[in-house]
Amino acid sequence: MDKISEILTELDRLYPDARPALVYRTPYELLVAVILSAQCTDERVNKVTKVLFEGYNTPAAMVTLSQEQLEGYIFSCGFYRNKAAHILSASRDILEKFGGEVPSTLEELRTLAGVGRKTANVVYAVAFGGNAIAVDTHVFRVSNRLGIAEGKTPEAVEEGLMKVIPEAMWSKAHHLLIWHGRRVCHSQRPACSECTLKGLCKYYEEHK
Ligand code: SF4
Known part of the structure; x- marks a missing residue:
């Protein structure tokens, strides 16, 4: 061997x-959780998303939050200003370019504003069963x-x-x-x- x-x-x-420790029910929830997980533990992210996703677990619902309101939900994850901005940009892109559904190809995922290569790869592999x-x-x-x-x-x-x-x-x-x-x-x-x-x-x- x-x-x-x-x-x-x-x-x-x-x-x-071995599997992701992030809790999610949809590709969109996973996308948000992965953005929040940078420099933060999965346990902390799961606590934050449990509350956030009660009211805001779709791009359409998320963009009703202002940057400041979203920061209020996620501040304990660290780097909350950038993370809130990335979540809102990605949500707007999903609504405007993909009809509100997280795209399922790696190429499309990588085009989303606020979504880096690592995040796109995780969502592609975990939510859509792709190889990345x-x-x-x-x-x-x-x-x-x-x-x-x-x-x-x-x-x-x-x-x-x-x-x-x-x-x-x-x-x-x-x-x-x-x-x-x-x-x-x-x-x-x-x-x-x-x-x-x-x-x-x-x-x-x-x-x-
Ligand atoms: S703990 Fe890391 S550095 Fe040490 S032997 Fe294992 S793989 Fe190598």
């Missing part, structure tokens, strides 16, 4: 239930450390991962790498001594 297959097999064994690898801070760090896709930007790591991972595994690999980053391969102090991937890890080989 090659290195990437060994790593994915082991991650799958460790985290058989969203590179967030965990995927970026763990991929570089393991040496499976090295790069200085999320785009470079995304490209590297797409080359070595079979397309059907892209979405699954994204979740597995996130879970390993959250549970073991922490940003500040990776728990290398208890990590079962250390025999396959470039960072461990260089720092042990």
